[in-house]
Amino acid sequence: MNKILLFNPRSAFSKYRIPNSIMNIAASVESMYDWVIVDGNREADPYKKICSYLATGEFKYIGITVMPGPQTKEAIPFSKKIKEEFPSTTMIWGGYFPTNHYKVVLNSGYVDFVINGPGDHAFPKLIDALENNKPYELIKNLIYKNTNGAIVKTPKQDLIEQDTLPDLPYNKLNAFYPIEKYLGKTYLGEKTVAYHSSIGCPFTCSFCAVVPTYEARWKAKSAPHVYRDIKYIKDNWGADAIEFHDNNFFVSEKRTVEFSKLIRPEKMNWWGMARIDTMDKFKDESLALIREAGCKIIFFGAESGNDKILKQLDKGGAQTGDQILQFAERLKKFDLIPEYSFVLGTPAPTPEEVMDQIDFDINFIRKVKSINPKTEIILYTYSPVPTEGSELYNEVLKAGFEYPKTLEDWINPQWEKFDLRKNPLTPWLTAEMIDKIRNFETVLNGYYPTVSDIRLNMLKRKVLHAIAGLRYKINWYKHPYEIKALHRLWKYRQPEIQGF
Ligand code: B12
Numbered sequence: 001m002n003k004i005l006l007f008n009p010r011s012a013f014s015k016y017r018i019p020n021s022i023m024n025i026a027a028s029v030e031s032m033y034d035w036v037i038v039d040g041n042r043e044a045d046p047y048k049k050i051c052s053y054l055a056t057g058e059f060k061y062i063g064i065t066v067m068p069g070p071q072t073k074e075a076i077p078f079s080k081k082i083k084e085e086f087p088s089t090t091m092i093w094g095g096y097f098p099t100n101h102y103k104v105v106l107n108s109g110y111v112d113f114v115i116n117g118p119g120d121h122a123f124p125k126l127i128d129a130l131e132n133n134k135p136y137e138l139i140k141n142l143i144y145k146n147t148n149g150a151i152v153k154t155p156k157q158d159l160i161e162q163d164t165l166p167d168l169p170y171n172k173l174n175a176f177y178p179i180e181k182y183l184g185k186t187y188l189g190e191k192t193v194a195y196h197s198s199i200g201c202p203f204t205c206s207f208c209a210v211v212p213t214y215e216a217r218w219k220a221k222s223a224p225h226v227y228r229d230i231k232y233i234k235d236n237w238g239a240d241a242i243e244f245h246d247n248n249f250f251v252s253e254k255r256t257v258e259f260s261k262l263i264r265p266e267k268m269n270w271w272g273m274a275r276i277d278t279m280d281k282f283k284d285e286s287l288a289l290i291r292e293a294g295c296k297i298i299f300f301g302a303e304s305g306n307d308k309i310l311k312q313l314d315k316g317g318a319q320t321g322d323q324i325l326q327f328a329e330r331l332k333k334f335d336l337i338p339e340y341s342f343v344l345g346t347p348a349p350t351p352e353e354v355m356d357q358i359d360f361d362i363n364f365i366r367k368v369k370s371i372n373p374k375t376e377i378i379l380y381t382y383s384p385v386p387t388e389g390s391e392l393y394n395e396v397l398k399a400g401f402e403y404p405k406t407l408e409d410w411i412n413p414q415w416e417k418f419d420l421r422k423n424p425l426t427p428w429l430t431a432e433m434i435d436k437i438r439n440f441e442t443v444l445n446g447y448y449p450t451v452s453d454i455r456l457n458m459l460k461r462k463v464l465h466a467i468a469g470l471r472y473k474i475n476w477y478k479h480p481y482e483i484k485a486l487h488r489l490w491k492y493r494q495p496e497i498q499g500f
């Protein structure tokens with residue numbers, strides 16, 4: 001029987017997390033096939049490692065997980081080289097990047113299959129079909145080219161009940177790469193574990209890459225299941241804090257409360273992502289319990305204080321600018337820190353309107369900070385995702401925006417930055433607008449340094465606060481070289497790039 005090589009391309013330069021995406025795929029074939037994992041985050045020369053496995057002739061299937069941005073940097077050239085050097089291998093890509101950009105991926109000629117969304121059933125079924133020369137056309141969640149060269153997308157599978165999935169093979173991962181090294185020191189604890197307790201999201205925000213993949217569906221592991229897994233990692237490898245990587249951990253108040261009661265005695269700090277309008281409906285007792293159970297900071301997609309933009313972004317639900325402000329105030333009494341992310345630079349009919357929108361949100365963020373100064377602010381610049389049919393995406397196409405035409409183009413330096421949401425190649429944003437956003441961000445991060453930067457001591461924080469205060473107080477953001485220099489000197493951490 002042929003073996004499977006699973007590759008997690010490098011996604012970070014420090015604070016490596018357990019590679020949950022590829023671990024789910026490993027779990028899906030665990031009892032059926034022999035597999036190995038190569039984690040680009042943990043290898044000095046991952047390509048050499050991959051070749052050392054492939055040279056044995058035992059491996060036929062290569063599964064690669066690809067999220068946009070840094071992971072494409074290894075995924076693209078490595079896949080190309082593997083196909084040249086080992087042409088009999090079958091290359092299968094999965095994850096957000098190939099799901100959303102399957103055409104350019106399959107047109108590359110070196111990726112044979114894309115898994116469209118969850119691969120927990122599709123991947124083992126595909127391997128089974130290929131191994132046994134059976135048809136694969138009826139397997140759900142597949143995208144491939146047929147013999148005529150036409151791209152075929154098979155139907156989407158309903159989301160799987162998450163409690164029915166096999167456990168992640170932590171012990172086997174530990175044999176390749178010691179798990180302790182995945183449990184990084186963060187502001188939450190000495191050994192922080194990354195855990196993914198639910199997939200998808202029930203909402204349809206038009207700027208969000210989760211929507212085309214999961215189509216407003218969400219399925220979660222039950223609270224006892226999540227607790228059992230975390231306890232296992234705590235007992236075996238000493239985890240003392242948790243980062244929940246779910247797109248939307250707090251969808252269900254009932255599950256959150258149940259989990260909080262279970263985890264409370266473990267005295268672990270934790271963090272997760274949520275929606276303001278969902279959590280604003282939580283009872284006071286639930287919010288108090290969540291804090292008592294160790295939750296310190298919650299990440300919320302605030303996106304904008306402008307109700308017109310919130311509508312354009314199709315935030316769904318009931319979120320408004322007023323609610324964002326009032327909720328920041330509400331969380332103060334529970335000692336829960338809101339981490340609000342904003343998306344600036346969405347399209348508008350005229351350049352003046354785009355600039356006005358940016359100015360509006362800069363002032364709005366100042367308001368949030370004056371209401372609850374502990375609020376952490378994450379600033380993204382809008383980078384379109386192909387949410388076909390959404391009004392926003394139609395607007396984006398009309399404005400002349402185009403994705404790269406070849407897979408290699410995705411790794412040219414401009415596009416590489418695109419999905420970091422820092423320097424989007426969107427035609428309606430002028431250099432002046434981008435500068436304004438980035439300069440405001442620099443001054444804001446100086447005046448209010450993030451709590452998540454554990455290397456920044458009190459003294460450094462005070463110096464930054466004092467220097468940036470000169471600008472922040474008079475609303476003057478241009479050319480903040482002195483703050484940039486200090487950020488560079490002290491290696492200021494940006495959660496939006498380096499991990500939340
Ligand atoms: C953890 C994470 C990271 C980690 C990387 C972890 C690691 N591997 O070391 C860090 C923090 C470094 C990171 C960074 C970034 N991330 Co990130 N990240 C995530 C996050 C939160 C979890 C990924 C995960 O583990 N999912 C759990 C698994 C089970 O789900 P899954 O990946 O969907 O996998 C399933 C399927 O996709 C499929 N599948 C996936 N891979 C494969 C592979 C094969 C072979 C097969 C068959 C199937 C398959 O099957 C899986 C099981 O069903 C996701 C959001 C999310 N909740 O998924 C964002 C997410 C993937 N990240 C995203 C982005 C954009 C980034 C950044 C590039 C930019 C940014 N501003 O965040 C940065 C890059 C920073 C840098 N280093 O410069 C976006 C992608 C958006 C898009 N446009 O497609 C997401 C979706 C967040 C979001 N909602 O916007 N990220």
Ligand code: SF4
Pocket residue numbers: 201202203204205208209210211247248275301
């Ligand atoms: S609520 Fe968050 S994860 Fe869900 S669709 Fe909107 S932005 Fe995406």
